[in-house]
Ligand SMILES: [Zn+2]
């Protein structure tokens with residue numbers, strides 16, 4: 001979520017664990033009480049667990065596969081449109 005305007009960020013996912021905010025598995029920071037904030041891992045002494053790291057890797061992979069799927073589907077649609085024009 002954008003702190004300035006309150007709008008959800010582009011993907012609406014946690015940068016640390018890769019889950020949607022509703023499903024975020026990150027612990028609350030003992031200093032500022034925020035969840036899934038990169039600053040907390042750099043400045044507030046929070047340490048990412050294996051679970052968070054693995055989760056993020058898995059989510060990144062899923063996202064890449066999804067993007068690839070839509071890219072291919074998009075190309076198929078473009079090809080169909082091109083065929084119809086002829
Ligand atoms: Zn998280």
Ligand SMILES: [Zn+2]
Nearest residue numbers: 029032040044
């Ligand atoms: Zn913090």
